[in-house]
Amino acid sequence: MELLLNQLINGLTAGSEYALIAAGLALIFGVLEVVNFAHGEFYMLSSYYLYLLMTRYNLPYVVAVPLVIVAMILSGVIFYYLVIRRVLSRSWQLQLIATLALSIVMVNTAIVLSGPVPKYLESPLNSQIVQIGMASISVQRLVVLAATAISFATLYAVLKYTRIGKAMRAVAQNREAAAAVGISVEKVGLATVVAGCALAGVAGALISPLYTIHPGMAALVIIKAFAAVIVGGFGNVTGAVLAAFLIGLLEALVTTVLPSEYADAFVFGGMILVLLVRPHGLFGRVARS
Amino acid sequence: MAGEPVLQLQDVHAGYGEIRILKGVSFAIEPGTVTSVIGANGAGKSTLLKTIFGMVQASDGAIRLDGRDVTGLKSEERLQRGIAIVPQGRCNFPLMSVQENLELGAFIRRDGDIKADIEAMYGLFSSLDAKRKVIAGNLSGGEQQMLEIAMALMTRPRVMLLDEPSLGLSPRMLDYVFSSIRDLARGHGTAILMVEQNAVQALRISDRGIVIELGRVSHQGSGVEMLSEPDVRRAYLGLPADRNAP
């Protein structure tokens, strides 16, 4: 029973990580029709920001986390003007090469700057344990869950009620109609990319203390995030988030009964199964106009 | 029909990268009039409207609104000054309600009259009134066309560009759309420039007609003149050159 509860929390934490990254991917694809192959590297970047702030500048964890988010917003702005804006109305091949190239540059820059050896970060919340029933759970994991919930509530409110959020949905639904009513696709693009980077930043700042930080750390996560985006119906943010949690929970469930090596087989086997039955994903619309 | 033109094009050139489509287009339109643009498929009719709205940049020549040059302005700025467009094909937000679509039509406005103008649109297009909460994608083709015209009207334009408003409409809806367009021009003083495949019907409700051929204006005149011009009748209206022929 306690094992199950622990695994449930583990599954939800992993699901949060996948969901925060998948949401940004789905948002950028849904609004701008750009597949951002560098998205995982933004997760890696935010982990390094956290590492730098905590070890080089000796900032406490609770101070470093908001600074990481600010740094990610600025990085998103730079990323937008340097890469995305230039390929926004170009062919998908060009977009693919541009974001893939950035991903490679970021990974290799990280190797040059920090070396390939993994780094460890201690969050003070990691060693604080709370008892829930019979299970002992680290406060860090609870913070991850709370911060994820807050992030998605904020994202939902922005998309639903704010002027820029409405503009983002408008561009996602019909880019030409958006231009006709005077919505600037360039401004919407900036907001979308910044939102995606900030979400990846939340993931990096909260979850990296639970794992290790190294240049290739995104590889394992991004493939799950892509799976979530595909299963969720490409470009559907809610679908991607729900699918990400499903993947996290499925992994946790599999590892309670089987050796952990099987988890990926179940996740990707599940993905293939879903796509066989529902080619547009669990929550996908049938076609985009 | 001698008045001050609201929109004036002078030797406008435009295209896509190396591909030149408009090669010196000049004409003017007056407030409260309907002008139909006709031409073969791929002649550059949509490009003309997009160039006037600023979705395509003119490489040469001048576009003037009320005598002021707007050639260098972005679409958002042209919209602010009073040019609105309903592009070819579906041009609404299919997952949003009729009401939300109309609100987005007023995206560039910040004044307090938006609600009242939306009500005015429901008055103008009564078929939309009963469907305020319906998702635009679930409306019929004719209703979507009405919605898109209403969205463009939300900016209170001086010049409205309509790209094939009758596309995919039933003959009955087509009559309704055309008579609404004429009433808009007469009633609101909006100048309407529309591209139409149904050239005969479009010219019947138009004050003027313009033919685009090889990137230039090849013929222009009043709607009635165009309907009786032998070259135009043969090439674009699918009618015998002689209007008295059987």
Ligand SMILES: Nc1ncnc2c1ncn2[C@@H]1O[C@H](COP(=O)(O)OP(=O)(O)OP(=O)(O)O)[C@@H](O)[C@H]1O
């Ligand atoms: N974005 C684009 N990039 C390159 N060429 C384009 C683009 N849009 C249109 N064209 C080309 O420009 C020419 C004029 O196109 P345009 O859409 O203006 O024609 P049209 O007169 O509106 O035709 P239709 O009656 O089919 O709507 C065509 O040859 C078309 O292939």
Ligand SMILES: [Mg+2]
């Ligand atoms: Mg056209």
